[in-house]
Amino acid sequence: MYRSIGAIVTAVFTASLMTANPAAAAEAGCKVTYTVSGQWEGGFKADVAVTNLGAALDGWKLTWDWPSGQQAGRAWNAKITESDGQVTAENTPQNARIASTATVKFGFTGTWSHANTAPLAFSLNGVTCVHGGPNRTAMEHTAAMQPGWNLGNTLDATGPDETSWGNPRVTEALLDNVKAQGFKSIRVPVTWSAHLAQDGTIEAEYLARVKEVVRWALARDLYVMVNIHHDSWQWMSKMPTEHDSVLTRFTRMWTQLAGAFTEFGPKLTFESWNEPQFTGSTGKAQEIALNAELNAAFHEIVRRSGGNNATRLLVLPTLHTSTEQEYVDPLVEQIRGLNDPNLIATVHSYGYWPFSANVAGGIRYDATAQKFDTDAFDRVHNSFIARGIPVILGEYGLLGFDRHTGTIEQGEKLKFFEYVGYYARTKKITTMLWDNGQHFDRTMFQWKDPELFAHIRSSWTTRSGTADTDQVFIAKPSPVTARTIKLNLNGTSFSGLYNGNVALARGRDYTVDGDQLTLTASALTRLSGSRTYGVNAVLTARFSQGVPWRFYVITYDTPVLSSVTGTTDKFEIPTNFRGDQLATMEAKYDDGTFAGPHDWTSFKEFDVAFAPNYTDRFTALKAAFFANVKDGQRVTLTFHYWSGTKVSYHLTKSGTAVTGTPA
Template sequence: MAAGVAALTASLVTVTATEAVAAEAGCTVAYSVTGQWSGGFTADVAVTNNGAAVDGWQLSWEWPSGQRVRNAWNAKVTESDGRVTAADAGYNAKVATSKTVKFGFIGTWAEANTAPLSFSLNGVTCVHGGKQLTAMEHTAAMQPGWNLGNTLDSVGMPDDETSWGNPRITEALLDNVKAQGFKSVRLPVTWTARVGPGPDHTIDAAYLARVKEVVRWALARDLYVMVNLHHDSWQWTLKMPTEHDQVLNQFNRIWTQLAGAFTEFGPKLTFEGLNEPQFTGSTGKPQEIQLNAELNASFYDIVRRSGGNNAKRLLVLPTLHTSSEQVYLDPLVDQIQGFDDPNLIATVHNYGYWPFSANVAGGTRFDASVQQYLTDDFDRVHDSFIARGIPVIIGEYGLLGFDQHTGTIEQGEKLKFFEYFGHYARAKKLTTMLWDNGQHFNRTSFQWNDPELFAHIKSSWKVRSGTAYTDQVFSAKSSPVTAKTIKLNLNGTSFSGLYNGNTALTRGVDYTLDGDQLTLTASALTRLSGSRDYGTNAVLTARFSQGVPWRFHVITYDTPVPSDTTGTTEKFEIPTDFRGDQLATMEAKYDDGAFAGPHDWTSFKEFGRAFAPNYTDGLTTLKPEFFNNLKDDERVTLTFHFWSGEKVTYYVTKSGTAVTGTTA
C-alpha cells in the first residue's frame, strides 16, 4: 500500500430472516491509512451508526499482512493471533442513529500494509460496499469483468461446484483474478438442484451460505460482483409458456430468498435476474418477449420491495436470449424506461459472427463480415441503451469454438477478433465480462493457458494493437525460398521494427515496408528457416508504437499426405503426415455434388465437432457426429484445406457402422 491515504469502506445490515424483509440500516466503517513510513503507519477508523442507537460497541478485524497495533486513542484495543478488537473507551460507548464514532492508532508492518479485508461490529460482519455510484459510473467501474464459469453454475452431484471439472473457489483465485486487472466478477449460479419442492422452494442453507461466502471474498477485495440465476433458464424457467404459474412461483420464491439473504451487502453487489432467458412451447416470439418482460418485472419488484440496500441496488435486466437483435433490444428499452428507475443496467451477450465463432461454413478468417457483425452489434446496443442513458454490460463474450478447444480458431485470427472486440466495445462504452469456464485462466496455477491471447485482451482495454493479415509465413520445402509480402493492420499505430527474439532485423536487407505492405526478403527467410525442418523454424515479432507485438511464425511445409484406413463411425482416424502444415477446414460432398454430413446447407463442416487434427499423433479424426449425418454406401469426397493454401482430397464411405477411407 502506498504512503498517504488508502480508504476502505464497508456497510453492514442485520437480516432477521431469509425472506424479503426491511432490514435494519446497519453501519458504515471507513478505514484509512493517514501516514506511513518504513515499518510503521498511522490509521484512522470511523464507524457510522445507520441503525438504532447503541450503548457499547466492539469493532473487530483480522490483519491480512501481519501488521500489529502499537497504541490507540479513543478506543481500547486488544490483539491476539492477528485479530484485533477495538472497544469503546467508555465515554464514547453511546452512538446515536446517523452519528459517527472515531478512533485511531499507530501500527507496525513488515512486508506489506494491506487494508483489512472485512470488519465486524458487535459480532456482525461488515461487508465492503463502497459509495453508491450512478448506474453509468458503476457499470464503467466494473470494466473489465470476468466470469467464474462452470463452477457455482455446474449441474451434477455429488458436488456441483466441482462437477464440471473446476476446483472449489478459493480466496487465492480471487486474489489472482484481481491481479490480472479485472475489476468485476460475474458469479453464475444454478439453483435448480439447490431448492426444495413447491410451493416454498426453500434454498439449501449450506449452498446459499457458500455463495454468500464467495461473494464476501470478492467484495472484500474491492471487486464488483454480479450474481444471477444461470442454467435455471434451460432447466425449468423455459417451461413458462406451458407451466406459467409454477415457473413464476419458483422464480419469485428464489429471488425473494436471495433478496433477503443479500440485503446486507453494499452497492458493489449487483443482481442479474436470469441468464439467457429462453422459452419452449410458446406461441411465438411475441409471447416469449412478453414472458421475459414478466420475469424482469417480477424480479425488479421483489428486490425493490425487500428494502435496505436493495432499494437502490443496481439491477441487471436481460433481453430475450440476451440477444442484441433490435427486435429484442426495443422491448427492454421500453421496459427500463417504464420503470423510471436510475439504478438499472441492460445486459446482452456476444460470441461473434457464428460461422467464424464456431469455425463452420468456411468461416476461418477474421474478415470484413466478422468485423461488420461486431460493429453493427455494438452500434445497435449503444444506440438503443447508452444513447438513452442506460448502461450496458456484455455479460459474456468469447468464441463458441472455445467450448470445444481454444485451437478451433487459428491463433492469429483469434487474436484479431479479441483486439477489435475490446477496441470497439471501449469505443461504445460497453462493459465486458470474459466468459471463462476454466479453459483460459488456470485456477490452480493462476497462469493463462494462452498468455498471448490474454495479452491482446488486456491491451484492448486501453489501446489498439497492430496486427496483420496472417501470423503464418509458409515456404514449401520442395521449392526454393522466395520473398513473402504480408499486409499489416496498423489500427492507428505505427510500425517500429521487426525482431527475431531481441535481435532487430535490418530494414532494406531483411525486410522492406511500403505503406502497410511488409515484405520479408528471400535471403532473410532462407537464413531464418535454417535446415528447413518441417514446422516453425523461427518466430518474428513486429513491434508497433503501442499495444502488443504481432508474431509471425516462419514455417517450412510440404503438401500433407493422408493414408488409406478403415474404422468405425465411433472411431475413425486418418493417418496423416502433416509435414509442417496446419488444417484450416474441411469440405464434404457426395458424388452428385450435394453437401454431406451435418450442417447440410454448407459443404464446410464444423471444426472440432465434425473433424479435428491431431498433430502430435499424426491423425485427422472424423467425429461420430459427422457420420451420424452421412448416407450409407455413398462415397463422400473430403477436401482438406490447409493454412498454407494446399488442398488435399480424400474419400470415405460408410456402410452401417463400418467406414473405409482412401486417397483414390
C-alpha cells in the same frame, strides 16, 4: 518484524440506524471506516472509525464476523470480546455517547494465518452497516466495472459441488490473482437447481458458500455480479407451459437472495437470470413477454426488500441476451418504463457464428466477421447507452473455446479479441471475459495463452497492430521467393521486425510500403535454414503501441493421406501433414449434395465433425459426422490447409464400417 504499511485495507460501511430511543428514528444512518494500518507476519494493527449519521446515541456496540479466521487482541478506546469468529467492540465510559454526525475511534491488534481479509459488514447496536463505496450513477458504476471476468464453470456447475465441472474450489488466492491481472469486476454465475428444496428453499450451506466467495471478492475491492444461471434452461425455460410454478419458484429464490445479500453494499449487483430462453412457446412475442415478466418480478422483489436493495444496481437481460434489435427494443422499453435510475442492460456476444464455431468455412476474422461485431455494438450503444442506460457485455469469447482454444487459428483469434476489446471500449460497453477455466489456470495462476491475454489486456486501453495472417508458408519443392503481407496498422505505425531480439535490416531483409510488409527472398532463405517441415523461425513485428505481432515462417509440402478402414466411432486417416496445418474440411456426395451435419453447407465444423492430430499424425472423423452420412454413398472430403493446399479423399460408410482411400 513489524512493518508499517499505512492504510493497507480500508472499508467504508453505511446503513440506516435506530437510536437507543425506539421512538426516534435516524435519518441518515452510520458509516464505519476499517483500516489495516500495519501488518506483519501473523499479526496486524487495525483502526476503526464509527460515524453516527443519525440521531445521538448513548451507548454503542459494533459487531462483525471475521472473513478469514483472524482473532482480535489488545484494544484501546473500546472493550473487545470474541466468540466463534464474531467480534463485539463496546464503548468505554469515556466514549459512550456519539452525537449526530460525530465520530468515535478505536483500535486493536490482531493475529492472522492464511489471510487478513477485511470485514465486509458491521452492525451497530444490532443494525447492519453495509459496505458503502463511492456514490456513483449507474453509468459511472458500470464504467468502473471495466474490465470484468467470469468465474465460469464453478458455482454455476449443475452437479452437487462447485468442482463438478473440473475446476478447483474458489480460493482467496485465486481472487487475488484475478485482480492482479487488472480486472475490476467478477461475474459469479450461480446455478441453484441442485441446491433447491422442492418448495424452492435454497440450501443454507450452498448459499453461505456463495456469500463467502462474494465477500472475498468485495473485500478485494472488486465489483461483483451474482445471478441465476443454468436454471434458465433447466427449469425456467418451461415457463410457457408451466407459468405459475416457474414464476413462483423464481420469485421465492430472489426473495431469499435479496434477503441474504442485503448486508452487502453497492459494489454487488444482481443479474435477473442468464441467457433467457423458453421451450414450448407460441413464438417470439410470447418469449419476449415472459422475459419481461420475470425481469419485472425480479425488480419488484429486490426493490421491495429495502435497505441497500432499494438502490442496488440491477442487471436485466434481453431475450437470449441477444444484441439483435428485435430483442433489444423491448428491454429498452421496459427499463424506461420502470423509471429506475439504477438499472443496467446486459447482452452476450460470441461473434459471427461461422467464425466463432469454425464452421461453414468461417476460418478467418474477415470483414464479414468484423462487421457482425461492429453492428452488434453499434445497436447496443445506440439503443441503450445513448439513452442513458448502461450496458454490460456479461459474456464474450469464441464458441469454439468450449472445446479448446485451438479450434480457432491463433492469428485469427488474436484479431478478434483485439478488435472486440477496442470497439466495445469506444462504445462504452463494459466487457466480462467468459472463462470456464480454459484461459486463466486456477491452480498455477497463469494464462494458458499469454499472447491471447496480452491482446485482451492491451485492448482495454489502446490498439495493437495485426496483419492479414501470422503464417508465412514456403513450399519445400519450390525456390524461396519474397512474400508480401498486408498489415492492419489499426492507428499504429510500424517500428521494426525482429527475429527473437535481433532486428532485421529494413531494405535488405524486408521493406514496408504503407501497410504492405514484404519479406525478401534472401531473408526467408536464411531464416528457413535447412527447410525442415514445420516452423523454421518466428518473427515479431513491433508497432508504436500495443502488442507485437508474430509471423511464423513455415516450410511445408502437400500433406499425404493414406487408405484406412475403421468404424463410425473411430475413424482415423493416417496423415503425414509435412509441415502444413488443417484449416477446414468439406464433405460432398457424388451428386454434389452436402454430407454430414449442417447439411446446408459443405464445410463441416472443426473439432466436432473432424480434428487433426499432429502428434500422432492422423485426421480423425468424429461419430457426430458419420451420424449424418448416408450408407453406401461415396463421400468426397476436401481438406483445406492453411498454406492454401487442398487434398481430396474418398470414404464410404456401410452400417458402422467405414472405408477411406485417397482420391
